[in-house]
Amino acid sequence: MISVDEALEHVGRCACQLPEARVLIGDSLGLRLAEPIISEIDSPSFDKSMLDGYAVAANDRSPTRKVVEQVLAGEVPHHAVEPGTTINVMTGAPIPDGADAVVKHEDVTFDEDSTIRLPDSGVAAGVGVLLRGAAFHAGQKLLAAGHRLSPVDIALLAEVGKAEVSVSPRPRVAVLATGNELVQSGQSVGAGQICNSNGPMLKALVESTHSVAIDLGIGRDSPEELERLMQQGLEADILVVTGGVSVGVMDLVPKVFEQLGVEQVFHKICMRPGKPLWFGKYEQEGHRTLVFGLPGNPISTLVSFEIFVKPALRALSEGEFLRPRPLQGVLSGPVSHRGKRPTYSPCQIDFGTRSEGKPTVEPLSWSGSADLAAFTRANALAILPAGDYQLNSGQEIDFLSIG
Numbered sequence: 001m002i003s004v005d006e007a008l009e010h011v012g013r014c015a016c017q018l019p020e021a022r023v024l025i026g027d028s029l030g031l032r033l034a035e036p037i038i039s040e041i042d043s044p045s046f047d048k049s050m051l052d053g054y055a056v057a058a059n060d061r062s063p064t065r066k067v068v069e070q071v072l073a074g075e076v077p078h079h080a081v082e083p084g085t086t087i088n089v090m091t092g093a094p095i096p097d098g099a100d101a102v103v104k105h106e107d108v109t110f111d112e113d114s115t116i117r118l119p120d121s122g123v124a125a126g127v128g129v130l131l132r133g134a135a136f137h138a139g140q141k142l143l144a145a146g147h148r149l150s151p152v153d154i155a156l157l158a159e160v161g162k163a164e165v166s167v168s169p170r171p172r173v174a175v176l177a178t179g180n181e182l183v184q185s186g187q188s189v190g191a192g193q194i195c196n197s198n199g200p201m202l203k204a205l206v207e208s209t210h211s212v213a214i215d216l217g218i219g220r221d222s223p224e225e226l227e228r229l230m231q232q233g234l235e236a237d238i239l240v241v242t243g244g245v246s247v248g249v250m251d252l253v254p255k256v257f258e259q260l261g262v263e264q265v266f267h268k269i270c271m272r273p274g275k276p277l278w279f280g281k282y283e284q285e286g287h288r289t290l291v292f293g294l295p296g297n298p299i300s301t302l303v304s305f306e307i308f309v310k311p312a313l314r315a316l317s318e319g320e321f322l323r324p325r326p327l328q329g330v331l332s333g334p335v336s337h338r339g340k341r342p343t344y345s346p347c348q349i350d351f352g353t354r355s356e357g358k359p360t361v362e363p364l365s366w367s368g369s370a371d372l373a374a375f376t377r378a379n380a381l382a383i384l385p386a387g388d389y390q391l392n393s394g395q396e397i398d399f400l401s402i403g
Contacts, residue, residue: 012315017319018317032379036141039139047094055099058125076094080096100126134216161316174232234291235289237289260282261282263280306402346381347399
């Protein structure tokens with residue numbers, strides 16, 4: 001077995017950023033720009049009305065103004081505003097020549113013969129007008145390379161006419177659950193069978209990182225079937241196989257990896273849960289696939305994904321491999337540990353309740369690596385070093401946030 005730190009070092013060395021790709025802006029949410037966005041236009045591209053009203057010259061002292069035209073958004077004026085005249089403009093319509101202000105529709109009174117009378121207080125130049133380039137101008141950098149795109153950013157890209165953008169693409173992650181005992185949820189469960197929970201969980205974990213999950217379904221404990229499904233998975237950027245990686249009679253996954261030409265980097269880590277974790281890489285025609293064989297127990301799968309797969313996904317999409325960073329809290333109750341491996345135990349962090357400036361850590365009882373119910377309350381993993389000991393309420397403890 002190797003340590004968690006050694007395993008992370010190996011994964012980090014193998015995880016390289018994916019080449020940039022061009023995608024439609026509608027598919028770019030959550031991705032990071034591979035290049036800055038420089039505007040080629042002014043916004044707005046013309047002086048425009050900010051309200052429904054009447055375009056006027058502020059220095060015109062005429063007591064009334066004759067309405068000579070109406071201009072809707074998307075139209076252009078055919079007349080200029082001259083002394084004694086005005087043009088009815090809608091929100092977003094261009095400001096006519098000769099006008100420098102817009103009076104709100106409800107602030108004028110109407111006389112006969114399509115004339116209006118302005119408020120006695122008059123109108124100041126610039127009121128109701130958004131000048132060309134007021135928001136941004138041609139040549140201005142709007143978004144920097146590396147910026148993660150939000151819904152508002154996508155609207156901005158559309159405004160400047162960008163149909164596609166260069167981004168760090170979403171990693172494609174193939175997910176395969178293995179085992180003769182597995183059935184899909186919704187199907188009848190026979191004697192000795194269980195529902196496949198790892199597959200849906202891994203798919204959700206992958207998608208929570210803005211990556212693309214490719215569900216390969218369930219692979220039975222047959223070398224031929226596993227080889228066929230894994231071969232498909234090796235076309236992705238990461239292949240995650242859960243189950244069949246330990247040393248049992250039917251733990252066929254490592255042997256199938258070898259037959260497919262996947263290079264083993266390490267197998268087994270000094271940690272609990274997650275000891276049997278297998279990691280390797282597959283190279284073909286300039287494309288590298290990272291391959292993770294995760295233990296079959298659901299909590300082992302979850303913990304292994306959080307500690308090892310998630311940082312690899314970040315490195316593929318953003319070019320930076322960041323090891324999980326432990327935070328420090330204060331125990332709200334006692335916790336004991338026995339064993340020669342460090343344990344990652346479920347806990348609930350209350351960031352609102354603090355002791356000596358640190359959040360409180362509530363240990364959660366759990367009955368082992370298959371206890372998914374206990375983890376529904378967990379938002380972190382308490383890190384319990386190897387050894388036999390008990391920690392008391394009020395003592396400091398390291399933890400990793402999850403989710």
